[in-house]
Amino acid sequence: MITKIKIDGMSCNHCVMAITNALKEIDTVESVSVSLEEKTATITSKSDVSLDKIKELIEEEGFTFSGII
Numbered sequence: 001m002i003t004k005i006k007i008d009g010m011s012c013n014h015c016v017m018a019i020t021n022a023l024k025e026i027d028t029v030e031s032v033s034v035s036l037e038e039k040t041a042t043i044t045s046k047s048d049v050s051l052d053k054i055k056e057l058i059e060e061e062g063f064t065f066s067g068i069i
């Protein structure tokens with residue numbers, strides 16, 4: 001399944017990599033595509049991913065989870 005979320009606070013490719021790597025830590029996640037321009041992350045996973053977990057990982061990296069698109 002595909003989950004697309006909005007993230008605020010990214011300013012460069014380092015931010016993109018930090019979020020990509022953080023979200024890939026989730027067991028069921030197969031791939032993550034982050035867009036700096038759109039301020040989004042598209043998460044492909046084998047099954048449902050926990051939004052609470054996504055939010056927690058993003059906030060641990062210092063960014064803001066701004067909901068599902």
Ligand SMILES: [Cu+2]
Nearest residue numbers: 011012014015
């Ligand atoms: Cu950055």
